[in-house]
Amino acid sequence: KFTKPFDDGSSKKSAPAVATPITPIVEDDNSKPMRDKMAVFVRKMQKQIADAVDALEIESLWQAAKELGTEPKLCVRDEWIRAEGGKGLSCVLMDGNVFEKAGVLVSVVHGPASAALIKQMRARGKDGVLEESGVYKMFAAGCSMVIHPHNPNAPTAHLNYRYLELVKEGEEKPVAAWFGGGCDLTPSYLFEEDAIHFHQVIKDVCDAHDKEYYPKFKKWCDDYFYIPHRNEARGVGGIFFDDLVSENIYIFRKFIEKLSSQERGDHNEIFKFVQQCGLSFVDQYIPIMKKRWNTPFTPEMKQWQQLRRGRYVEFNLVHDRGTKFGLATPGARIESIMCSLPLTARWEYMHFPEEGSREAELVKVLKTPKDWAV
């Protein structure tokens, strides 16, 4: 037996929060270190999304299940510990009624900064921050999510928001600290109103903070989620940003020391921005899912969706910097990295959609990014 949808469908599967602090952290208490506030926030964001996923599964089966006496599959909570420091909590649903695979992963880890991380920092031009002989610790808190629905009319969605810090061994204040993340939508069939809605919600969040954010981060997303070997975007985009700190530059130590309390407040402003992005995902995506999950489709449409999933796999395994970095990192948690891949995918030789078809319509949009929000 299970309770009515959108009541407390999620509370029965509760699991310990990732970073339950002994003294409760208040997210907007500026006297607390950002790492602690972010650790609490990513878990909150995860819970909100996993609960929304569960609620839709429950809602979709409400009638059928009442009659049959069956229970829907809900997100399974899976906690893990990282030997080098930190832990994570995964909420994963597979083979549900609405969702084929939905993974909402939180990780809050710390420890020695690996050679690979330092190398990547240098490659990205952050070596000005790092002393040649310095030994560094890293702290990272993030929530990443990929949702693949069953219905080919319903789009795949991806989200990732993260906070990173580098601290020199023996010191307290980070030499660098930055936010990164974004969200994007990958439909198999184009519904313009869905793309517009997804973009509009996140544009409103961006605009409330900085009018320059949305145009900049929208383009960043289009550029990042691009599959060069297919000459097409992975999906219809969203936003993407990295290295986000006060005034969009790194916080160097000397800079931190000079920061006035108001400027420190700016860093908290960015945290607020990231929080509002993360918490708005449910508004971005769930209304689309409610519209699409139960619409009719043909086996041919399902097959097209499977081919699009193949492209998703291609992007993630061949091009995604995060995945590549994870795979090349010794001791990385491979199950978390691969969780973004769809449950099922397909590759056909020489499959090209017919001109004028709905499939061709999607591909056309993927070849030339569009402005969705006004």
Add this chain to the structure above:
Amino acid sequence: KFTKPFDDGSSKKSAPAVATPITPIVEDDNSKPMRDKMAVFVRKMQKQIADAVDALEIESLWQAAKELGTEPKLCVRDEWIRAEGGKGLSCVLMDGNVFEKAGVLVSVVHGPASAALIKQMRARGKDGVLEESGVYKMFAAGCSMVIHPHNPNAPTAHLNYRYLELVKEGEEKPVAAWFGGGCDLTPSYLFEEDAIHFHQVIKDVCDAHDKEYYPKFKKWCDDYFYIPHRNEARGVGGIFFDDLVSENIYIFRKFIEKLSSQERGDHNEIFKFVQQCGLSFVDQYIPIMKKRWNTPFTPEMKQWQQLRRGRYVEFNLVHDRGTKFGLATPGARIESIMCSLPLTARWEYMHFPEEGSREAELVKVLKTPKDWAV
């Protein structure tokens, strides 16, 4: 209507051979350039394999089709032209009765050596051959094949044999010319006798040429088809070799000029070896398929096969040097590169086979390469 299996099942779908020469090339005529002989040979190997695939599809449907009046799906021939020079012929079967996807691809291409190729040559230590200011042409003839059967008891097989030449602009004789290739088997369920048979056939071919070949190439295969992020091999191996020329070194121009006719014969010896490897594939694989394609299996076994296909995709997209090189080459034929991927694949979060199960038995063998042939 179609003819009896193993009679002339392939002749109805004939297509022009890739490199039909005006004067017929005799493969063992040592006075002909290697490039022409290899171009003819790869087409012959392709035809032999595609015919064997078709024959098994026909045989599998012989009874059913006779009763129902239906025809089996056979390999579809697809010819293409490369703008920069050369052409190819693909034989691809999808969604057959025995085979989920079988691709036997031939390409015989030539033209300016791309910056990417030159860079790769240098990275692999071949820069001694190349003059800093030299402009080079390349010639490449190869047959590559991946066969994914439906039945999870039946293994996936891969083959690739190729010949490459680099010629300095304005000259005739190549500054470097070498053979590469191999074959390997990727079961979802381990049948030791299948692995032994696959290895034994190719070991016998190797041994007839050089007793050192098999142990060396078997290990090379185990090392190459390894998925580091999963700590396991892609399959149970086979052979792999690259840069194979007389005495296992590159033929530098000065070396070629000094070659006696007998030594030139050595280069032909290697061609003979490659030919015998390629033509023995049907003996390596078809007997296994005849044993396995129609054996019973459960939906759980099919699901496990799909997960193993996911690993296959991971290897090919993340680690395979050939795929990575192809994807990074502007103007590469993406449909040919992606043809190796299975028709369908699957990724589950935290799927680990039960200890003592047949699935666990396979994974165990993939973690520690075994000596299959005696």
